[in-house]
Amino acid sequence: MKVPETLRYTETHEWVRAEPDGTLAVGITDFAQDNLGELVYVETPDAGRSLKGGESCAVVESVKAAADVYAPVAGEVVARNAALADAPSEVNKDCYGAWLFKIRPAAGVKLDALMDAAAYRKAFGIA
Amino acid sequence: MAEWVRDYYRCMRRTPLFDAHRAAGARMVEFAGWEMPLHYGSQIEEHHAVRRAAGVFDISHMLAADVAGAEAKAFLRRALANDVERLKAPGKALYSCLLAEDGGVLDDLIVYFVEPGRYRMVLNAATAQADLAWLGGLAPAGVRLAPRPDLAMLAVQGPRAREKFWDALPEFRAASEELASFCSIERNESFIARTGYTGEDGFELMLPARDAPGAWRRLCAAGIGPCGLGARDTLRLEAGMNLYGADMDAAVTPFESGLAWTVSLEGERDFVGRAALERRSTARQRLGLVLEERAGVLRAHQEVRTERGEGVITSGSFAPTLNASIALARLPAACAPGERVEVAVRGKRLAARLVRPPFVRHGKILV
Numbered sequence: 001m002k003v004p005e006t007l008r009y010t011e012t013h014e015w016v017r018a019e020p021d022g023t024l025a026v027g028i029t030d031f032a033q034d035n036l037g038e039l040v041y042v043e044t045p046d047a048g049r050s051l052k053g054g055e056s057c058a059v060v061e062s063v064k065a066a067a068d069v070y071a072p073v074a075g076e077v078v079a080r081n082a083a084l085a086d087a088p089s090e091v092n093k094d095c096y097g098a099w100l101f102k103i104r105p106a107a108g109v110k111l112d113a114l115m116d117a118a119a120y121r122k123a124f125g126i127a
Numbered sequence: 128m129a130e131w132v133r134d135y136y137r138c139m140r141r142t143p144l145f146d147a148h149r150a151a152g153a154r155m156v157e158f159a160g161w162e163m164p165l166h167y168g169s170q171i172e173e174h175h176a177v178r179r180a181a182g183v184f185d186i187s188h189m190l191a192a193d194v195a196g197a198e199a200k201a202f203l204r205r206a207l208a209n210d211v212e213r214l215k216a217p218g219k220a221l222y223s224c225l226l227a228e229d230g231g232v233l234d235d236l237i238v239y240f241v242e243p244g245r246y247r248m249v250l251n252a253a254t255a256q257a258d259l260a261w262l263g264g265l266a267p268a269g270v271r272l273a274p275r276p277d278l279a280m281l282a283v284q285g286p287r288a289r290e291k292f293w294d295a296l297p298e299f300r301a302a303s304e305e306l307a308s309f310c311s312i313e314r315n316e317s318f319i320a321r322t323g324y325t326g327e328d329g330f331e332l333m334l335p336a337r338d339a340p341g342a343w344r345r346l347c348a349a350g351i352g353p354c355g356l357g358a359r360d361t362l363r364l365e366a367g368m369n370l371y372g373a374d375m376d377a378a379v380t381p382f383e384s385g386l387a388w389t390v391s392l393e394g395e396r397d398f399v400g401r402a403a404l405e406r407r408s409t410a411r412q413r414l415g416l417v418l419e420e421r422a423g424v425l426r427a428h429q430e431v432r433t434e435r436g437e438g439v440i441t442s443g444s445f446a447p448t449l450n451a452s453i454a455l456a457r458l459p460a461a462c463a464p465g466e467r468v469e470v471a472v473r474g475k476r477l478a479a480r481l482v483r484p485p486f487v488r489h490g491k492i493l494v
Contacts, residue, residue: 037154037357038171040445040452041424059473061424063170063357063445066473085421 001126002030004096008072008111009120015096016072016114023078024111025099028060028069031124033095036062039088044080044101051075051103058100060091072114075103142187143279143336147343151353159253161188163356170357174447177325177362178490181285181292182354183346190255191275191318191333192262194238194246202270203238203246205398206262208381210391214240220309220322222389224381225258226400230407231377232384234258235369237322239311247318249280249331251371265399278318279339281332283351284362286490288329295349296332296342303330324359326366326488364453365446367415367484373427374413374441374455380404383457385413385484412460415484416440416470417494418452423472425454425479432469432476435461440470448487449494455484 003009008016013032017025033039041061051057051071058069079102084090090098115123139162148155153164164185166173176182194203203211209223219240225233234254239247250258259274266272283292293300302314303321308328311320318333334342347353360370367385369375375384382390382404390404418425425443436459443454454470462468464483469476482494 037166038169040171041421043422059423061445063361063424066424066426 003117003121005117008114010072012070014072023102023104025102026072027099030095033092037064038062039091042084042088045077047077047079049077073109074106078102078104142185143339144185144343147340158356163188166355166357167353171447173354173358174361176352177285177327178448181288181351183351184282184354184359186282187279188252189280190250191278192248193273196270197244198267198270199244199246202266204396206265208390208398217242218310218312220311224389227377230380230400230403232375233377235371277336278333279336282323284323284325284327284329291349291351292330295345324368325362326485361444364444365448365487370442382409383411410460411457414458415482416454416456416479417482419478419480422477425452430471431456433462435459449492453486
């Protein structure tokens with residue numbers, strides 16, 4: 001199970017990557033995609049939507065189950081990965097490449113408040 | 128893994144193919160008290176393999192039970208909603224519901240007419256023990272009811288299943304080459320039936336548990352890929368076949384579950400549940416749904432809104448052959464195929480179309 005060192009993580013299995021332009025890319029972790037199984041539907045939020053931290057804002061559905069995706073921090077959606085609508089299995093193939101949406105974090109948001117790779121591994125018993 | 132999780136898994140039952148599943152990289156899940164393969168990497172690829180060529184399933188969690196004795200036929204004519212009198216030639220198979228006195232469905236099963244005075248049933252894993260207790264209570268002295276947990280069961284399914292099955296297990300070729308659809312044959316300690324739960328051609332093979340790993344290995348070596356319960360579920364859903372416990376249970380009758388064709392009301396035969404079935408009204412029916420927009424996945428328990436009242440999805444999923452989401456639903460009896468309905472999916476109302484199952488048969492999309 002991959003948990004890249006360079007990313008931050010939530011208890012609800014999102015990963016967060018700080019982009020050079022100051023935005024945050026958000027996706028679901030290897031642990032999440034592995035448990036869900038093959039995705040057949042992905043719904044991402046509209047650009048411009050304002051999100052509270054922890055707010056449900058996207059959906060991933062596999063053959064087995066539907067799962068909500070939550071905003072890791074407060075901010076505004078600046079982009080969605082529209083390509084996933086026709087190719088949801090990209091998330092299974094490359095969950096850390098296939099980001100779902102990007103947000104511009106609200107003032108005062110600190111990424112340090114999220115788990116680092118070691119903490120995420122420990123929290124979910126990932127070897 | 129937490130200690131209680133390990134304990135839980137330890138108390139689950141395993142089929143004779145458990146080690147083979149693990150070696151093949153299966154993701155194992157609990158199903159009706161059994162630890163079974165969900166998939167071996169990709170349940171969607173396994174689904175396509177069965178529609179396009181062939182796949183093999185371990186279905187040893189299901190229970191074979193033999194019914195024998197001079198009164199066996201009379202007993203089954205009383206116990207089952209379908210009529211074993213229809214089985215004229217030895218080997219013929221019949222699909223039937225097992226009903227409670229109130230007409231509710233206790234289980235669905237296949238019964239094979241092995242020879243005069245001897246039948247074999249295949250029961251669902253979750254209901255097998257209750258079925259045996261129920262049948263035992265109905266059986267007159269002289270009818271022997273023998274569960275066969277000593278038998279493993281494999282299903283080889285797909286348009287190329289039979290030829291590949293013969294390549295892998297040539298010792299069964301002579302016995303099964305002439306086997307017609309819905310017929311079976313006993314060969315030594317093994318039993319081959321041209322039946323299945325996928326909407327494709329193929330065989331179901333019962334054999335002594337000790338022989339199962341070898342047969343499994345040879346089938347896989349012949350290019351028949353292993354398939355898990357995940358693909359089994361999407362294949363049967365596309366084929367419009369009910370899943371017991373989801374699409375029907377003791378609270379509904381066969382008439383409300385799309386199974387009127389399996390209830391034989393000819394003549395005066397007094398089978399368990401008949402009086403209640405003839406009395407009970409049938410306000411609901413089973414129909415299929417195809418989701419018209421790509422905006423989610425239909426799933427069990429979602430509400431269906433129709434012009435003729437409310438209904439509910441009993442099982443739904445993504446259908447790989449249709450590349451769309453489909454479902455079976457219990458709906459008002461006045462609904463008809465072709466009508467548009469709305470389904471509540473995660474707080475949204477999505478448009479779906481009513482169809483008469485099956486959705487797919489022998490690789491062809493029918494809706």
